[in-house]
Amino acid sequence: MSSSGDHQRLIIIGSGPAGLTAAIYAARAELAPLCIEGIESGGQLMQTTEIENFPGFPQGLMGPELMINFREQAERFGTSFVTDDVSEVDLAATPKVVKVGDRTWTADAVIVSTGATARMIGLESEAKLLGHGVSTCATCDGYFFRDKELIVVGGGDSAMEEATFLTKFASKVTIVHRRDEYRASKIMLDRARANDKVEFIEWAGVTEVLDDGTGAVTGVTLTDTRTGEERRLDCQGVFVAIGHDPNTKLFRGVLDTDENGYIRTQAPSTRTNLDGVFACGDVQDHEYRQAITAAGSGCAAALDAERYLASIGDLPDPSIDADRDEADHVTGSKPAVAVRVS
Numbered sequence: 001m002s003s004s005g006d007h008q009r010l011i012i013i014g015s016g017p018a019g020l021t022a023a024i025y026a027a028r029a030e031l032a033p034l035c036i037e038g039i040e041s042g043g044q045l046m047q048t049t050e051i052e053n054f055p056g057f058p059q060g061l062m063g064p065e066l067m068i069n070f071r072e073q074a075e076r077f078g079t080s081f082v083t084d085d086v087s088e089v090d091l092a093a094t095p096k097v098v099k100v101g102d103r104t105w106t107a108d109a110v111i112v113s114t115g116a117t118a119r120m121i122g123l124e125s126e127a128k129l130l131g132h133g134v135s136t137c138a139t140c141d142g143y144f145f146r147d148k149e150l151i152v153v154g155g156g157d158s159a160m161e162e163a164t165f166l167t168k169f170a171s172k173v174t175i176v177h178r179r180d181e182y183r184a185s186k187i188m189l190d191r192a193r194a195n196d197k198v199e200f201i202e203w204a205g206v207t208e209v210l211d212d213g214t215g216a217v218t219g220v221t222l223t224d225t226r227t228g229e230e231r232r233l234d235c236q237g238v239f240v241a242i243g244h245d246p247n248t249k250l251f252r253g254v255l256d257t258d259e260n261g262y263i264r265t266q267a268p269s270t271r272t273n274l275d276g277v278f279a280c281g282d283v284q285d286h287e288y289r290q291a292i293t294a295a296g297s298g299c300a301a302a303l304d305a306e307r308y309l310a311s312i313g314d315l316p317d318p319s320i321d322a323d324r325d326e327a328d329h330v331t332g333s334k335p336a337v338a339v340r341v342s
């Protein structure tokens with residue numbers, strides 16, 4: 001059975017650096033936002049260990065600690081939280097409809113900050129050693145691998161870019177690719193090939209990440225993709241660079257996305273193609289993908305949402321229409337609140 005939640009001025013979907021920064025700004029603007037933070041509260045940084053590049057923390061801090069700080073700051077100014085995944089939305093309706101299972105909320109504005117998920121090889125050992133030698137982000141973690149031997153898995157532009165970047169720190173970087181043809185552009189491939197520290201192993205896949213009981217990466221098992229033959233390659237780090245998937249399944253067909261599924265925003269703003277719907281963080285950024293850039297765009301989204309809410313004026317008390325409109329909130333089939341006072 002459906003049960004109706006209340007009406008909100010602003011709902012924020014997601015609680016990574018983008019969503020929680022939006023929440024801090026919106027809460028301080030007295031919008032009392034509701035943040036539906038997802039089952040993975042805190043986002044991608046909850047999966048990692050040390051963060052050394054977030055400004056304001058000269059000694060660095062652990063990813064989960066940073067995200068707990070973000071959340072406490074958002075809560076302090078009046079953000080409410082629901083720790084679950086949004087299951088359905090109707091963002092074209094007025095007001096907008098957001099559902100979590102059988103609970104339904106309506107909102108005048110929505111900020112989407114559902115992030116992106118790095119594709120992984122899919123090995124148990126890879127997941128276990130994430131943050132302990134396995135990484136999906138050279139910009140984030142390259143600095144920790146000074147004078148180490150590294151593997152980059154992938155054959156696209158990002159694999160070439162990450163490998164080239166990692167040679168600043170590593171003594172050697174081996175690109176492991178399943179074929180001898182590359183999706184990478186010629187210029188990126190040539191640049192990696194011209195780098196003395198970069199080696200290539202083709203026709204091979206990583207089928208195990210090894211730690212030899214140390215709790216940190218010590219090597220990988222490589223399997224020949226043609227013969228199935230296995231061999232060990234020693235290394236101290238594995239960078240998986242096989243792409244990211246933006247978390248936009250919920251919004252497919254409603255919000256404009258690019259060919260890779262990232263939400264399109266009307267730069268320099270965070271506006272989407274729908275009035276009152278804003279997007280920030282990795283869900284709309286395949287270029288930078290950093291905590292600080294996500295936080296920056298979260299700030300912009302809150303300011304954009306605040307301006308939008310001011311432009312439409314205050315809503316009448318939604319409880320007056322709540323009974324009549326409950327069915328519409330659930331289906332989102334027609335506007336539940338038709339009259340605005342501007």
Ligand SMILES: Cc1cc2nc3c(=O)[nH]c(=O)nc-3n(C[C@H](O)[C@H](O)[C@H](O)COP(=O)(O)OP(=O)(O)OC[C@H]3O[C@@H](n4cnc5c(N)ncnc54)[C@H](O)[C@@H]3O)c2cc1C
Nearest residue numbers: 014015016017018038043044086115140281282289290291
């Ligand atoms: C292992 C690792 C290490 C990293 N290290 C660094 C680093 O050192 N420095 C740095 O700057 N960056 C680092 N990054 C990158 C950084 O984490 C991201 O750029 C940043 O987290 C993006 O923030 P975001 O808010 O856009 O999205 P995310 O952090 O991805 O958060 C997305 C949020 O949306 C929620 N969500 C998703 N779907 C739903 C739904 N249906 N309903 C409700 N909520 C939903 C999730 O639960 C999550 O809370 C690292 C990333 C990884 C994976």
